[in-house]
Amino acid sequence: MTDVLDFIQHQILGMRWLNDMVCTLLTALGLDVGTRIGGSIVFFIYDLTKIVVLLVILIFVISYIQSYYPPERTRAILSKMKGVKANAAGALLGTVTPFCSCSSIPIFIGFTKAGLPLGVTFSFLISSPLVDLAALTILMGLFGAEVAVLYVVVGVVVAIIGGMIIERMGMEDQIAEFARPISANDTKQSSCGCCCSCSGRGWSDMTVRERSSDAFYQVRVTLKRVFPYAVIGVLIGALIHNWIPDDMIQMVLGDDNPFSVIIATIVGAPIYADIFGTIPIAEALFSKGVGIGTILAFMMSVTLLSIPSLVMLKTAVKGRLLSLFVAICLVGVILTGYIFNLIF
Numbered sequence: 514m515t516d517v518l519d520f521i522q523h524q525i526l527g528m529r530w531l532n533d534m535v536c537t538l539l540t541a542l543g544l545d546v547g548t549r550i551g552g553s554i555v556f557f558i559y560d561l562t563k564i565v566v567l568l569v570i571l572i573f574v575i576s577y578i579q580s581y582y583p584p585e586r587t588r589a590i591l592s593k594m595k596g597v598k599a600n601a602a603g604a605l606l607g608t609v610t611p612f613c614s615c616s617s618i619p620i621f622i623g624f625t626k627a628g629l630p631l632g633v634t635f636s637f638l639i640s641s642p643l644v645d646l647a648a649l650t651i652l653m654g655l656f657g658a659e660v661a662v663l664y665v666v667v668g669v670v671v672a673i674i675g676g677m678i679i680e681r682m683g684m685e686d687q688i689a690e691f692a693r694p695i696s697a698n699d700t701k702q703s704s705c706g707c708c709c710s711c712s713g714r715g716w717s718d719m720t721v722r723e724r725s726s727d728a729f730y731q732v733r734v735t736l737k738r739v740f741p742y743a744v745i746g747v748l749i750g751a752l753i754h755n756w757i758p759d760d761m762i763q764m765v766l767g768d769d770n771p772f773s774v775i776i777a778t779i780v781g782a783p784i785y786a787d788i789f790g791t792i793p794i795a796e797a798l799f800s801k802g803v804g805i806g807t808i809l810a811f812m813m814s815v816t817l818l819s820i821p822s823l824v825m826l827k828t829a830v831k832g833r834l835l836s837l838f839v840a841i842c843l844v845g846v847i848l849t850g851y852i853f854n855l856i857f
Contacts, residue, residue, distance in 0.1 A: 525654075526650060528559075528563045536555055539551065549755045552754070552755040553752075553754070556750060556754050556797075560751075564747075565736070565740070567650065571650055573731070574728075575609070575646050576735075579731075580728065588623075588627045590602065591606070595630075599633045600633055600672075601669075603636035603640070604644075604669045604673050606637060607639070607640025608641075618638070620641070621635075621638045622829050625692045626694060632679050632681075636675065637672075639676065642816040642817060643671070644665050648788045649665055652664060671842075671849065674841075679837060687832075688831075688834070689828065689830060743790050746790035746792065746793040749793070751793075754796075754797040754801075759801050759802065762801040762803060763801070766804075766807050767802065767803065768804050768854065773803075773854075774806060778813075778814045779814075781810070781811040781815040781818070782814050782815075782819065783819070783820050784819060788815065791811065794811070795809075795812055798811075805854065806850040806852065807854060809849060809850060813845075813849065813850075817846065818839065
């Protein structure tokens with residue numbers, strides 16, 4: 514059984530066969546893959562190809578499934594729930610979205626306009642960029658199923674607790690006027706704001722061909738959005754993997770530095786990238802012996818606390834609520850990092 518799991522992790526999800534093939538082809542072309550330059554070229558071709566292939570497959574499958582859960586249906590589901598159950602539902606739904614090409618913040622605004630409880634909408638907002646099923650699959654190939662599944666569990670728990678805290682604080686007045694609940698007669702526009710199938714015919718009326726077409730559309734849009742960040746991430750990963758000495762990485766982010774998780778969190782916050790752009794960096798840091806918790810803290814910080822995303826959120830919420838959201842995310846990310854470092 515162990516051999517089967519290792520095969521799935523390394524050869525199917527990790528695509529180690531692709532790395533071997535790239536090395537063989539470049540060696541046949543006369544490139545010494547044992548040098549820094551050769552190793553960087555191998556890392557770049559292998560990682561970028563792996564990410565693109567997995568993205569195309571996973572985004573198609575996930576988008577096809579998501580065609581059954583447009584924003585209207587999600588709002589209907591969440592509106593029927595109360596308390597912790599509602600926060601849990603919001604967090605779990607965040608793991609299987611985005612809808613179409615929309616980001617989590619426009620959907621969050623749609624939820625607040627629909628009058629959903631503030632805590633539930635923030636559970637969704639925390640979970641949506643943090644826990645992605647496609648990223649989960651890639652993380653399984655990098656760290657193994659145990660770490661990847663635990664990451665999802667912790668991410669959902671952080672989203673639930675964060676939403677509950679915000680709900681208890683009673684900060685509905687901190688929502689911008691345009692994002693507050695409106696009557697059904699005020700607008701007939703879809704909160705999704707996209708132009709694909711979910712805003713046209715009803716989701717239940719879509720045929721298999723229409724759902725497949727919509728899924729292919731999501732692949733094109735997602736790949737177009739993610740690809741530049743993936744390239745940048747792979748370039749940084751190649752630099753870390755082949756050019757920065759191990760002892761330098763260990764000095765800053767190693768287990769001997771008690772502030773490594775905090776440093777990783779602070780470094781990740783200004784970066785504007787999709788989680789897929791952080792995966793090559795995570796892979797390079799992992800190869801240098803950096804702790805899993807420190808790596809995950811960096812990845813979580815990029816997805817949750819990127820400054821451009823917070824600027825966008827600032828248009829929908831006021832200062833006190835934004836500060837509370839950032840504080841909850843910071844504490845959640847840092848605690849997660851230290852917990853994972855202690856366990857693994």
